[in-house]
Amino acid sequence: KTVYNGASTFIYDLVPFSTYNITVAAATSIREGPPSSVVVNMTEEGIPSPPTNLHLSERSSRSLMFEWESPLLPHGIIEYYLLTYRGMKTLNPVDDSFSAAKEKVANGTSMEVKGLEPYSEYKVRVQAANGRALSAGRMITGRTLEDVP
Numbered sequence: 001k002t003v004y005n006g007a008s009t010f011i012y013d014l015v016p017f018s019t020y021n022i023t024v025a026a027a028t029s030i031r032e033g034p035p036s037s038v039v040v041n042m043t044e045e046g047i048p049s050p051p052t053n054l055h056l057s058e059r060s061s062r063s064l065m066f067e068w069e070s071p072l073l074p075h076g077i078i079e080y081y082l083l084t085y086r087g088m089k090t091l092n093p094v095d096d097s098f099s100a101a102k103e104k105v106a107n108g109t110s111m112e113v114k115g116l117e118p119y120s121e122y123k124v125r126v127q128a129a130n131g132r133a134l135s136a137g138r139m140i141t142g143r144t145l146e147d148v149p
Contacts, residue, residue, distance in 0.1 A: 016046025016075040017130075045076030045132040054126055054138040057110070061118040061147035067110040068126050068138065076130030081106040083126050085113055088141065090120035118147035 014020065019042045023035040051068040058065035070078060083106055087098035098120075104111060116122065122144070125137035 014043045016043050017077075018043050045130050047133040048075050048078065048128045048130050048135040049073040050135045050138045051081065051109070051126050051128050052138070054124075054140050056140060056142040058112075059142060059145055061145045062116050063112055063114045064116060064122060064124075064142045064144060065110065065112045066124060066126065066140065066142070069109060071128045071135060074128065074130060076132060078128050078130055080129050081109070081111075081126055082129060082134060083111050083113070083124060084137070085122050085124045087117065088121040088123050090117050116144050118144055120144050 011020075011022075019040060022039045022041060023037070025035040026033040049071040051071055054066065054068040056064060057067045066083065068081070083104045084101055085104075086101045090098060098117065104113065113122070113124070120143065121141060123139065123141050125139050127137045128135040
């Protein structure tokens with residue numbers, strides 16, 4: 001309930017991507033008049049919370065499989081997940097592209113990253129995206145398995 005002495009007001013602290021039923025009633029010091037017709041309004045999408053339960057589910061010498069759960073507070077419709085990864089440590093001599101950040105888009109809550117270097121460590125960040133913004137990221141580190149000689 002918001003009380004205002006004037007012709008207009010703002011309603012604050014609303015939850016993003018939520019529906020509200022709004023009515024207006026005039027009041028005097030004696031009593032409140034009848035409410036207006038209900039106006040239904042939806043707030044805009046907000047920034048989603050990060051994905052949850054990010055974990056490494058499978059690995060091989062050349063790939064890592066990551067899984068996660070949807071954000072607890074999506075504040076809209078999650079359209080995709082952005083997975084950013086970069087090489088951190090490797091025993092194999094590789095070029096400068098190993099440590100450069102690379103991005104992949106996932107439409108679901110898992111992704112296999114292929115074409116990695118054997119027995120190498122990778123740092124991975126997963127973010128959720130709705131129509132308004134990207135969430136903060138969840139980070140994990142994974143290591144590929146050794147390869148056959």
